Amino acid sequence: MSTTISLDVERLRQDFPILAREVKPGVPLVYLDSTATSQKPRSVIRAMDDFYQRSNANIHRGIHTLAEESTAYYESAREKVAEFIHSPSARQIVFTRNTTESINLVSYAWGRKYLNPGDTVILTEMEHHSNLVPWQLLAAEKNLKLEFIPVTPDGLLDLEVYDSLLRLQPRLVAFTHMSNVLGTINPAKEIIRLAHDFGAITLIDGAQSVPHFSVNVQDIDADFLAFSAHKMCGPTGIGVLYGKRNLLEDMPPFMGGGDMIKRVHLHSFSPNELPHKFEAGTPAIAEAIGLGSAIDYLTSVGMDQIAEYEHQIIEYVLERLEEIPGVEVFGPPSKYKGGVASFTLKGVHPHDVSQILDSEGVAIRAGHHCAMPLHEKFNLPATARASFYLYNTFSEVDQLVNAIYKVKTIFRV
């Protein structure tokens, strides 16, 4: 076991009330499904609770104390997001419902304006359906060509093929920063630099990167970045789209309604300033405040410390899983990987693995993890996936391994 643990995980765990629960009497929860959604610290739950108990009012409207407080809290959450990802301004932070909506916003508002029949969009074979289906819908409507950066057998993007695809003069390169199945961390800065060399715009699906390591949109020169609060210790119901200012300025609104307008006449309207142009209707106010609080929490722990700890834990996970006869882990070596381990156990369906693990309190996910094409590529109907975050311990890895041995005993494999 590694000896250089940089986080006081036992202390951090006290911040997450749910981690103290038992799945059934005498069986404590071992939560290894943070890639689907993370758990929430007490400070986030309290921030949302306080808002409803003290300040609840709609924003950007009433001139009364509560409305002003709510607006200030909501906008201060936007400032925190901007700072967290090093956005040059909070105006470039659009609140959405989640990563999926952020990507759809770009495909509707930017894609419908700027992509034309015959244009090429480059994606990768490791995309979550939310960075695949919006482009398929647009491709069908606009007669676009979708090309895919292949995944190598060891779970990395084939950048040589990417280089040759760029010669097709794509208009957009949209890719995941970190795979939710393989755990692969893709070299975003290099992918973006090459795309820009060929005049393409880039969209990063940051659903799995922003929660786990420091992402600096200016350093990597991102054009669009999408992510969800619920995977980074924040609540469900709120996500973020970051965009370069000129791109957001030139995009038409995504949805029409209150708040996204400056003036409305019976036959016309003028859109509001950024970012309100893209936030029609009453937004998820308490959830934005929860996201701001989650950012405070992650920042207080330290994103570099979180990334380093997860790296140590995934090294240990791979070492332990690989010693179990019949277990095959997919994805690259730990050097290229975040805290995700998808695996199969020979002779047992992943759903059965997951069910027996659950009876031991170990929560993992089984299925295609919304990445069916990637599973098809590896000829797998499904995998079992254990994923790790700042609150997971090395001893939980041991509990995972012991539970897999129990599956082996039950299935005699």
Ligand code: 7TS
């Ligand atoms: N992109 C990636 C890389 C993801 O992992 C997910 C969610 C999404 C986009 C969509 O995020 P949402 O918040 O809009 O739903 N991934 C998973 C998962 O792996 N298991 O459940 C959700």
